[in-house]
Amino acid sequence: MNMAEKILARASGRQSVEPGEIVVADVDRLLMHDLSGYLTGQVYDREVSKPVRYPDRVVMVFDHHFSPPTEQQAVVLETNRAWARKHGINLLDCGNGNLHHAAVRRGFIQPGMIVVGSDSHTPVHGALGALGVALGNDSHAGTVLPHGKAWFKVPTTTRIEVTGTPPPGTTARDVALWLAAEIGEGELNYKALEFAGPYVKELPFWDRWLFPLLCVDLGAKCAYVEPDEVTEAFVRTLPGGTTERLARSDGLEAEQLLRFDIGELTPQVAAPPTVGNVHSARSIAGKPVRWAELGGHGGGRFEDIAAAARVLDGRRVHPDVRFNIVPSSREVFAEADRAGLVLALHEAGATWFPPSTGSNQAYNMGALAPGEVMISTHARNFPGRNGSPDAEMYLASATTVAASAVTGTITDPREITHPREVAA
Amino acid sequence: MIFEGRCWKFGDNIPTDRLVKSKYVFEPMSEIVKHVLEDLNPEFPLGVQPGDIVVAGKHFGQSSGRAIATKALKATGIGCVVAQTFARTFYRNCFEVGLPALELSSVGDLVREGDRLRVDLTAGVLENLTTGARATAPAADPFLVSMLEAGGLIKLAAARPEIFA
16 A cells, blocks of 8 residues: 555554545544634534534644734634634634644644645645645534544545756746646546655655645645655654654555656746646746735745845845745744844845735735736635735745845846856 | 536636635625626626536636535535536535535536536436537446435434444
8 A cells, every 4th residue: 555545544444445445534633724714613513513522633723814904804713712712622823824834833743644624735744744635614514523533535646756956046846836737737636646756855844845735736635745764854853743653655556657857947937817827937027016925835934935035135125016924833933033034034125924824815914906916935826816806926936936026027036046047 | 316407607727716705705605605606707696596507617616625615606506516527625525515516527518508407416417408418427426425315414424423433
């Protein structure tokens, strides 16, 4: 069996499982944010109304609000707090960071776990060798909260091998965006994805994170990087970090193998209307931007902030651009501060926001007027997601976002960081 | 399970954000239902009739896995939803909230906006009553059909507690 099958077999009390089977498995962690938590809590109290079976396995993170901007939203958060207290679940209130980053940093995710949540990017926990699967509110209300279980169809597995060393200026996010387009949105529907190959294996943990993150756009059920010494070293840095349940594949079990070489890949940008509409940064360079942001499920990492600081070293944010930085967790903000990046980016003209999920759906920041353009490290760019459907959202690496913040237009960051290579 | 109604046709890669926009998420369902898919076809929430059939292209219901998108679509009174392919959380949510869903790869070529359609979900057959065209899809998993018959996952778990005990 491969990693996903082993975890499903363990959690459903079976010796083995086969792709296509439906199993009922124990859930080790349920992650909810302030919106999904609210909707799930409403359904639970109205339609199920039982004690939560394993409250210590449930975590709610307020990440769409670092502070509620309206009375209605304040009421939602207060309702969530009361619900969390009533049922005795874990609550990380406003200011703790993005749901997934905060959960990892606080030690709620371990290799070998089954992690579920309504957030569609829940599969990102495959970066730690956990089986992360997005379920709907009714799975949580109907089976996870009252019984600690969920139903799963055992997926077939596609192995995605990435080889090559990209040229300077091209980051792991460029590779991830390019893969989304190259493979195609929805093209790996219902599958488990294993990201592998020398390129992926040599990435540090937080760059690996960007690959399971994209699986939802490909349509996949879950995705993972086979746990290795990088995973184990990272897990040891977490509070209570343990590899007790760590599962590894027996061999190269996959139904399908896709191979990609990224040796020539240049910086990439996803243009509206979907994550799969990816172009080289160079081909859409010159598009004026008004907002730039580091943040979201994949952004706001220390690595993103450090990359932006390198671009802004000796430069300033363009007067027509607002460059907002949203750390993905309190821990990242502390790390950025210790590295001197908070003041450096502040003085270069960027604005710091509290740890949260930032402009994701514009619940407390990031609404756009018709015609406004944002470039960010976020994970989604559907029209109308942030204010006007006539605004445009572009997705790119922190390096490209920072370079565009400097010039005021979408920019191939190598124009700034590696001018000689671009000219050649 | 047989459904007959007018076809409302939508395109590819439609996210749940466009079924229910973020700003309506906390509103009561009676309000949400007035805005379902309004950005893509303003006539839809105004003109949809009980039993109508929503047809979409590839990867329907991608993005956020919030069940409220399927609940809102169900609340419009449609009989069922047919797509070339569904995003997996959307497909799962359809059955969990009791909204019949059929995945049919050829549906895009088979139907036009406004055609009368007949869908036999258990047999996996779609018939276009306007043109006479007909196609068959793989049948839905029996576990998912039992969920629909029970009225959704929460009701199934209540009626058959041994499944999740």
